[in-house]
Amino acid sequence: MARISLCNQLIPSLLVPMKQRNHHQLMGVIGLTRGRRFSASSSPKISMSLKAGIVGLPNVGKSTLFNAVVENGKAQAANFPFCTIEPNVGIVAVPDPRLNVLSDLSKSQRVVPASLELVDIAGLVKGASQGEGLGNKFLSNIREVDSILQVVRCFEDNDVVHVNGKVDPKDDIDVINLELIFSDLDQIEKRMEKLKKSKTKDSQSKLKEESERSGLERIQQALMDGKPARSVTLTDSENESIKHLCLLTMKPVIYVANVAESDLAEPGENPHVKEVMNLASELQCGLVTISAQVESELTELPSEERTEFLESLGVSESGLGNLIRTTYGVLGLRTYFTSGEKETKAWTILAGMTAPQAAGVIHSDFEKGFIRAETVSYDDFVAAGSLAAARERGVLRSEGKEYIVQEGDVMLFRFNV
Numbered sequence: 291m292a293r294i295s296l297c298n299q300l301i302p303s304l305l306v307p308m309k310q311r312n313h314h315q316l317m318g319v320i321g322l323t324r325g326r327r328f329s330a331s332s333s334p335k336i337s338m339s340l341k342a343g344i345v346g347l348p349n350v351g352k353s354t355l356f357n358a359v360v361e362n363g364k365a366q367a368a369n370f371p372f373c374t375i376e377p378n379v380g381i382v383a384v385p386d387p388r389l390n391v392l393s394d395l396s397k398s399q400r401v402v403p404a405s406l407e408l409v410d411i412a413g414l415v416k417g418a419s420q421g422e423g424l425g426n427k428f429l430s431n432i433r434e435v436d437s438i439l440q441v442v443r444c445f446e447d448n449d450v451v452h453v454n455g456k457v458d459p460k461d462d463i464d465v466i467n468l469e470l471i472f473s474d475l476d477q478i479e480k481r482m483e484k485l486k487k488s489k490t491k492d493s494q495s496k497l498k499e500e501s502e503r504s505g506l507e508r509i510q511q512a513l514m515d516g517k518p519a520r521s522v523t524l525t526d527s528e529n530e531s532i533k534h535l536c537l538l539t540m541k542p543v544i545y546v547a548n549v550a551e552s553d554l555a556e557p558g559e560n561p562h563v564k565e566v567m568n569l570a571s572e573l574q575c576g577l578v579t580i581s582a583q584v585e586s587e588l589t590e591l592p593s594e595e596r597t598e599f600l601e602s603l604g605v606s607e608s609g610l611g612n613l614i615r616t617t618y619g620v621l622g623l624r625t626y627f628t629s630g631e632k633e634t635k636a637w638t639i640l641a642g643m644t645a646p647q648a649a650g651v652i653h654s655d656f657e658k659g660f661i662r663a664e665t666v667s668y669d670d671f672v673a674a675g676s677l678a679a680a681r682e683r684g685v686l687r688s689e690g691k692e693y694i695v696q697e698g699d700v701m702l703f704r705f706n707v
């Protein structure tokens with residue numbers, strides 16, 4: 291079911307027990323994320339946080355981008371007072387215009403967007419997988435993220451030093467990819483040694499180990515050919531058995547072409563960007579063009595001056611919304627909503643999740659005691675104006691345990707505890 295391996299936990303760790311018993315309609319929960327508590331009575335609540343790591347060579351604009359996104363995320367979602375957990379980890383809201391529409395219709399007291407956690411990882415250099423430039427430490431930081439945003443320098447500026455002396459996106463991408471590949475090869479080798487020595491007798495575990503071994507052998511071959519692990523088609527059991535290794539080249543990648551402000555209006559004219567575009571499609575990666583410098587300057591401006599500045603550069607909006615939405619999409623995530631007077635909230639699930647699993651994202655009790663879900667598509671909800679009106683029109687459906695939650699569903703769960 292889950293198409294991607296998420297090393298970072300997907301389901302929110304713990305939720306405070308519900309006070310009431312028996313049949314409930316869901317609403318108002320309290321979530322704990324990474325040891326931080328966001329109570330229902332104070333405004334910020336974070337449903338499920340997935341990590342995206344900003345990766346790249348040194349001095350390509352990673353921190354500039356991180357600061358702009360996090361600063362902007364804060365400004366956009368003032369309901370995240372704990373935005374920055376550590377200096378280089380920030381939480382950003384996933385912009386979604388549907389939230390305000392739903393909130394207006396339901397006259398909600400607050401809006402809670404889905405969120406992403408962004409990690410600014412230090413620059414990698416050639417030899418990182420052998421420990422060069424603290425490489426092993428940085429590579430282990432990458433192991434903990436769910437997706438990789440690889441910043442690729444596409445701007446020329448003699449005042450900004452390039453570690454390899456010239457702007458060359460293909461070379462830069464190759465350096466990073468090779469280090470990730472080396473690191474995975476190293477890890478696979480160690481794991482294979484362990485599996486060789488395994489004395490497992492029980493047949494179930496033996497089968498598992500067999501799956502792991504065959505999966506790893508195929509990945510190893512691909513890596514030796516310079517291809518990422520994600521390019522290998524694995525069986526479900528192979529996929530499952532290798533998940534625990536959190537292989538770096540298994541993670542989805544988005545290239546972030548960092549361009550000069552003069553290239554923002556027509557990025558396709560820049561030969562460096564063209565090169566990154568070709569590589570992105572060849573390597574099945576996402577692509578976003580952005581100017582980290584411009585985004586960072588935008589955060590310094592009062593909001594009324596931002597549009598003017600963007601217009602002077604020939605663009606109509608900041609690239610950050612697109613970057614965050616693309617990251618969310620590349621992770622194979624879907625959004626469903628709950629919407630009522632108290633709040634309208636976007637919940638994050640994986641594509642293919644059933645109604646009970648989606649309910650479990652809010653609270654594990656909702657999954658255990660799931661009875662049914664009342665659900666209506668976003669468009670039908672908006673046309674009707676409310677859940678009650680949707681029910682009267684006959685567009686609010688009652689769905690059971692097998693229902694696969696669809697993008698944009700507005701849901702109400704009935705459950706028993």
Ligand SMILES: Nc1ncnc2c1ncn2[C@@H]1O[C@H](COP(=O)(O)OP(=O)(O)OP(=O)(O)O)[C@@H](O)[C@H]1O
Pocket residue numbers: 346347348349350351352353354355412413414445447450548549550551580581582583584
């Ligand atoms: N699009 C751009 N156009 C021009 N200059 C830029 C652009 N993006 C970033 N820079 C400049 O590049 C320099 C390096 O940026 P930054 O510190 O963000 O890099 P970094 O990748 O985080 O580096 P490190 O790996 O060393 O932490 C800064 O001076 C920044 O202003």
Ligand SMILES: [Mg+2]
Pocket residue numbers: 352353354412413
């Ligand atoms: Mg930096």
